[in-house]
Amino acid sequence: MRQPTGGMHILLSPLRFVRSRFAEYYQKHPSAIQPPSAIERREFGFVLFKEKIMARHKSFKNAESLRSFLKAVVPLDVYYSSARYEKPEEKMEDKGRTGTDLIFDIDADHIPTPCRKDHDRWICSSCGAIGKGATPGKCSSCGEQKFQEETWFCEICLDSAKTETMKLIDFLMRDLGFSSEEIEVSFSGHRGYHICVESEEVQTLDQMARREIVEYILGIGLETEFHGLGERSEERSRILFGPGLDGSGWRGRIARGVYELLLSATPEELQQIGLRKKVASNLTEHRELLLESWKGKGPWGVTKDVGFESWKKIARHGAEKQSAKIDTVVTTDIHRLIRLSNTLHGKTGLRKIEVPITGIEQFDPLERAVAFKEGSATVVVSYAPQFKLGNGTYGPYQGETIELPMAAALLLLCKGRAKMVE
Amino acid sequence: MKIGDLASPEYKSVLDRAEDRIEETILFGAVTGQSDKDEVEIPSFPIAVMMVATIGVSFLKRRYALAEARRASNLLRNEREDKITLIANNFNWKIDSVEDPTNSLTYDFTLHYTDFLRNATGFHDKKWKLVNKRMSNGEVCLTKNDVVRLLEEEIRRYIEGKLDTDVGSLPETLMNRVNRLKRLLREKRGEARPLEPSKEVLINAFPPCIRELHGTITSGRNISHIGRFTLTSFLINIGMATEDVVNLFRSLPDFNERLTRYQVEHIAGGRGSRTKYVPPRCDTLRTHGVCPSMDDVCRKVYRPLAYYRRKLRVAQRSTSEEET
Ligand code: SF4
Ligand SMILES: [Zn+2]
Ligand SMILES: [Zn+2]
Numbered sequence: 121m122r123q124p125t126g127g128m129h130i131l132l133s134p135l136r137f138v139r140s141r142f143a144e145y146y147q148k149h150p151s152a153i154q155p156p157s158a159i160e161r162r163e164f165g166f167v168l169f170k171e172k173i174m175a176r177h178k179s180f181k182n183a184e185s186l187r188s189f190l191k192a193v194v195p196l197d198v199y200y201s202s203a204r205y206e207k208p209e210e211k212m213e214d215k216g217r218t219g220t221d222l223i224f225d226i227d228a229d230h231i232p233t234p235c236r237k238d239h240d241r242w243i244c245s246s247c248g249a250i251g252k253g254a255t256p257g258k259c260s261s262c263g264e265q266k267f268q269e270e271t272w273f274c275e276i277c278l279d280s281a282k283t284e285t286m287k288l289i290d291f292l293m294r295d296l297g298f299s300s301e302e303i304e305v306s307f308s309g310h311r312g313y314h315i316c317v318e319s320e321e322v323q324t325l326d327q328m329a330r331r332e333i334v335e336y337i338l339g340i341g342l343e344t345e346f347h348g349l350g351e352r353s354e355e356r357s358r359i360l361f362g363p364g365l366d367g368s369g370w371r372g373r374i375a376r377g378v379y380e381l382l383l384s385a386t387p388e389e390l391q392q393i394g395l396r397k398k399v400a401s402n403l404t405e406h407r408e409l410l411l412e413s414w415k416g417k418g419p420w421g422v423t424k425d426v427g428f429e430s431w432k433k434i435a436r437h438g439a440e441k442q443s444a445k446i447d448t449v450v451t452t453d454i455h456r457l458i459r460l461s462n463t464l465h466g467k468t469g470l471r472k473i474e475v476p477i478t479g480i481e482q483f484d485p486l487e488r489a490v491a492f493k494e495g496s497a498t499v500v501v502s503y504a505p506q507f508k509l510g511n512g513t514y515g516p517y518q519g520e521t522i523e524l525p526m527a528a529a530l531l532l533l534c535k536g537r538a539k540m541v542e
Numbered sequence: 543m544k545i546g547d548l549a550s551p552e553y554k555s556v557l558d559r560a561e562d563r564i565e566e567t568i569l570f571g572a573v574t575g576q577s578d579k580d581e582v583e584i585p586s587f588p589i590a591v592m593m594v595a596t597i598g599v600s601f602l603k604r605r606y607a608l609a610e611a612r613r614a615s616n617l618l619r620n621e622r623e624d625k626i627t628l629i630a631n632n633f634n635w636k637i638d639s640v641e642d643p644t645n646s647l648t649y650d651f652t653l654h655y656t657d658f659l660r661n662a663t664g665f666h667d668k669k670w671k672l673v674n675k676r677m678s679n680g681e682v683c684l685t686k687n688d689v690v691r692l693l694e695e696e697i698r699r700y701i702e703g704k705l706d707t708d709v710g711s712l713p714e715t716l717m718n719r720v721n722r723l724k725r726l727l728r729e730k731r732g733e734a735r736p737l738e739p740s741k742e743v744l745i746n747a748f749p750p751c752i753r754e755l756h757g758t759i760t761s762g763r764n765i766s767h768i769g770r771f772t773l774t775s776f777l778i779n780i781g782m783a784t785e786d787v788v789n790l791f792r793s794l795p796d797f798n799e800r801l802t803r804y805q806v807e808h809i810a811g812g813r814g815s816r817t818k819y820v821p822p823r824c825d826t827l828r829t830h831g832v833c834p835s836m837d838d839v840c841r842k843v844y845r846p847l848a849y850y851r852r853k854l855r856v857a858q859r860s861t862s863e864e865e866t
């Protein structure tokens with residue numbers, strides 16, 4: 121969820137075509153647009169096709185006036201504020217904030233996935249060299265540092281974002297105590313998921329409190345000693361102890377993270393987290409024994425050659441895997457604008473849609489977010505990796521003219537990878 | 543009880559005790575002792591609050607709120623769990639004491655995380671971070687000592703709020719006491735040197751970042767390490783005396799004279815360090831969240847010190863214009 125700044129989303133020529141498709145959508149499905157709760161207290165913002173700038177500080181009395189606005193204006197992107205205000209149309213200082221929903225953003229962009237090298241590429245702005253994967257600091261052929269980046273998103277990216285989302289939901293329900301009815305999960309229409317809690321208790325949390333919640337979920341500042349990992353001496357020997365698998369909050373998470381690590385890690389991986397060679401091989405040699413020990417008090421102190429400091433490293437690493445990779449800025453910003461559900465995403469032509477918590481594992485964003493299910497269009501594609509959309513698979517394309525189903529054509533047009541045939 | 547009644551002689555011992563509370567705060571930063579009569583001790587507190595509000599000096603308000611809150615928490619520490627729960631419920635906390643017949647648990651209370659965060663985010667120790675607390679179902683597990691410390695913070699803010707309300711005018715007997723306390727406060731602080739920076743330092747020429755840090759400190763709230771370093775090095779560099787900088791930090795609840803003096807002198811280039819430090823550049827301050835927002839002058843400079851010099855030049859020019 122980048123804070124929208126306007127800017128060039130799409131090439132000039134397909135603009136008119138995209139706009140009329142968007143117009144058609146808002147015309148045909150007005151009732152799909154469900155306003156946020158307390159609509160009259162929210163600030164709205166829009167990126168407009170024409171100026172490509174963000175128009176902010178708008179407000180609406182009810183769903184009807186919002187819908188007619190969308191029909192008449194046809195924005196590229198539609199946002200509303202996570203905050204509620206007494207006067208949403210005033211300048212920021214005069215709005216009179218009365219509360220803010222607790223929101224989270226999980227963006228595949230922040231998760232290093234292996235598929236990057238298959239679908240992302242960079243082009244050097246000075247010599248034109250092209251490379252795959254993450255953009256380098258310096259061009260390998262001419263040494264310049266300016267690039268044009270072409271990123272894509274695929275099922276693997278979206279799956280990893282979904283995994284993080286499920287971890288977050290677990291934090292929200294088990295640790296913070298929200299019920300599943302209080303948590304609203306959506307696919308953003310591009311690379312990630314938004315999670316929103318509107319309950320009364322969160323409305324007045326200040327920025328510092330939100331930061332503490334963020335750090336709790338990311339495990340920032342976590343010290344395993346506060347969660348039951350320790351040692352004491354007893355009759356001339358040192359006794360190690362640690363949290364159990366069913367412990368509450370971070371205790372159980374640390375234990376489960378350690379369990380997973382011991383289950384699968386190779387000696388090399390264990391060395392990578394800072395363990396000495398002897399310790400690492402000792403751990404893998406006794407793998408069976410260690411995993412068995414969870415039936416009792418856990419693996420802490422089961423083998424003599426693994427000391428307290430080593431267990432601390434293992435526990436910290438286990439904890440790291442249990443954290444949910446949320447964006448820190450979005451949650452702490454109490455004036456944030458968020459995309460409105462069921463509106464179209466200007467960079468993809470897909471809808472932002474709600475995801476049922478119980479069915480999230482089976483949820484296929486690339487099928488469910490398709491807004492245009494009929495018609496087709498012929499476009500000239502500059503470059504696109506192979507991608508899946510709806511129930512079809514398309515590409516890869518490189519400088520070709522092709523007729524595509526409407527949703528696929530719009531995706532390429534919005535992503536700036538295609539133009540219309542004149 | 544009406545305010546007018548306060549002038550009558552029966553109230554003398556109540557007023558004495560109220561004045562006592564404030565005097566001890568001014569001199570030693572604490573409220574101790576206790577009248578053996580409840581009908582004196584109990585009403586003396588709200589009257590002391592009225593008097594401090596009337597004196598109106600924010601340094602004293604903060605110091606008094608802290609002293610009373612500490613006194614309350616010292617008393618609470620020896621109370622039973624149910625009494626603590628009762629007090630916490632007065633502040634609408636969602637709190638429960640935990641049944642632990644076998645004495646096997648390491649905590650005594652569970653508290654809703656919103657009540658916890660409202661009071662704990664100002665504490666610096668890592669044990670107060672939410673991530674280092676055991677939490678389940680929205681409830682944070684806490685020891686009795688933890689709860690008492692959090693209550694102290696809630697009480698401190700509550701009293702500070704009371705001290706900021708307008709109390710109207712007080713009868714003359716009370717005003718005499720108020721004036722006496724004012725004098726005492728002035729003497730005490732005169733001895734410790736003024737808290738406000740010396741005259742040649744122009745607060746109006748401070749950049750937004752320094753103004754914010756300065757304001758936070760003078761209202762008795764803590765700032766981050768980089769914030770402290772920035773403020774101290776800034777003030778030293780514009781010519782404030784080390785002593786005055788040290789005094790500025792005196793209003794902090796956990797002020798430690800020896801440590802503060804050491805840090806300030808170190809930055810000023812004494813204490814064997816020899817180097818005089820300057821405040822970080824704006825971009826560094828921005829990444830550390832010290833820069834609150836830029837104004838027009840900010841856009842023309844890269845360092846807070848440059849901002850100050852620039853504004854100073856403009857100020858001097860305009861005063862000399864006035865004279866001609
Ligand atoms: S721009 Fe520089 S001088 Fe201005 S407020 Fe920010 S840090 Fe301070
Ligand atoms: Zn190049
Ligand atoms: Zn991918």
